[in-house]
Amino acid sequence: MSSKLDQLKSMTDVVADTGDIEAIRRFQPQDATTNPSLLLKAAALPHYQSLLSGARDWASKAGGSSEEQMANCCDRFAVDIGREILGIIPGRISTEVDARLSFDTRATMERARKLVRLYEEAGLGRDRVLIKIAATWEGISAARSLEREGINCNLTLLFGFAQAAACADAGVYLISPFVGRILDWYLANTEVQVAHPDDDPGVQSVRRIYRYYKTHSYPTVVMGASFRNVGEIEALAGCDRLTISPALLESLAADHGDLPRQLSPQHNGSDDPQAQPTEGSFRLALNADAMATEKLAEGIRNFIADQSRLEAVISAA
Template sequence: MSATLYSPLSSGIYSSSSFQEKKLRIAVGSAKPNLIFKPQRLFSSIRAASNFSSSLDTGLSTELDAVTSYSEIVPDTVVFDDFERFPPTAATVSSSLILGICSLPDTKFRSAVDTALADSECYGFEKSDDRMSCFFNKALVNVGGDLAKLVPGRVSTEVDARLAYDTHGIVRKVHDLLKLYHGIGVPPERLLFKIPSTWQGIEASRLLESEGIQTHMTFVYSFCQAAAAAQAGASVIQIFVGRLRDWARNHSGDSEVETALRRGEDPGLALVTKAYNYIHKYGYKSKLMVAAIRNKQDIFNLLGVDYIISPLKILQSLKESVTPPDEKYSLMRRLSPQSAVNYNFTNEELLKWDQYNFASSMGPAAVELLSAGMDGYVSQSKRVEDLFEKIWPPPNV
């Protein structure tokens, strides 16, 4: 089974960890030649291998060549520094990105925000909160529309994390965003909607996917989240390997994490392995995306997973590491649909997930990390609205 970024992928533009540096970040995949940017890029083709292979093809010359033959690699690069080296092919528009755009008045995306703030439809709301929410939606969609013109893949749009425990609130928000996208000519097949993996978020995914609206479930830190999202039909499920590992270094009391540690396994990698095998053994349509990669070994241990978001410094290291044909070691594909068939699950893991057994299966790692991730999203959203309150109406309008 071959999965390419032209499926397309949902990863995307991220804000830098430091806005003081005034850089925006974009997770970039690769696909067929980009029609907008010059085709000078690191990857000419990135796709998962269609057939299981146990070792490195001796015709491949670098570690990067090897890993990209097994998994889609999504470079996480700086928009304004690396357009030529890493032309973006898929993107995410988020509250963090909006903040970053507003910190860089000369960026090409700033006009999309200013246009949103000048939209007369939002003026009719008497309450400031409603008006700012309207402007926020318009800004997300305007920027998303600009990105859709620049990338051949899908644009994933962050859904307000303040709705994370409100299934119908999420569905209404996605419908509102989708209507705005329709208004600027972006078709639904070019879009994903990024939703926190609470039970209510997963239920919203189920409803939206039943309508043909593609969802991207984020903040997955436990098997029950991944399995429930797969059962809901989520298009993309994103697991943060490094964050789960960091939690395990400083905490205890999570049975899922401790089971992995007793087997001598990294808990983040173990979760990806179990989720991948579950999805492929039982025929779910979901694609598995892995983020928070810390080093090259993480990538080697995940070869075969659908998508890997990797920092540029790791990709550069892979590119510079040559693997001659007579190299004594080989890079092994760790995950494949064939190997998934032989993975054994317990009866407890093969539940039809509902709200009760989902809640009882969420360990402290998933609860804390999910909460922390959503708190970050909520904080960024509030910052956007506070900023819009200060700069509305924009100059020259």
């Protein structure tokens, strides 16, 4: 029997949750995704030192204030890593807007356009790129407009159903619900017991979103992310896409057991009525979900912290 990774690829588009070129070459995913945390790790690897140095030189020649040069360097580094990854994978790379812009719709749109322009100047069309944006109301609003411009978006740091419903209504290309981080919150704050992956609150959340999207014919892609174990992945086999770390890809590749399909567009039946959220209803629903509110804020803080660490690495070099 083929490995569980190969079985998973037959029903789900597998995305590599890494900027590690060698891991991407090994596991041959359809797409790949990066974020400030992964870029920080990449900056420490010998393979990427020439890209980091080149980005720094490019930003210096472009001029501007020290803040502008730093932003240009970070964006160029992200795009250069993305460009190298796109030379290996057949699909798309997700590149993230600075998390410090998560509550500024206009600035998010400007940064997204800049990233797309840098890819296009490198000879890569926008059909190969997804712009990652935090799923705040401001981020979702930016994505709504960007999608109309032909810039496809990946709405990340998605923890609650209110965020998913708003993203679908906005017509975003793809969402990334964070399975493992949802589980983390419930284990830390409730008495939940997870004896089986079906009991996992993160798995349950993605299944609910998937059923809602398919029942109401939303084209937005559901890509489960942030997995803590292979059980979560197996419980979502058949989801549109799953973005998986190299360690868990390795586990799936080494396991030759049977992997039954769990999700299918033909078997949906959502109990959630179709929603057209307003800003007020979105904020109220998000506020009512303590887990989603806390994890969204924490995720933005952590991405900002890693962005600051990346900038410190660049400044010290």
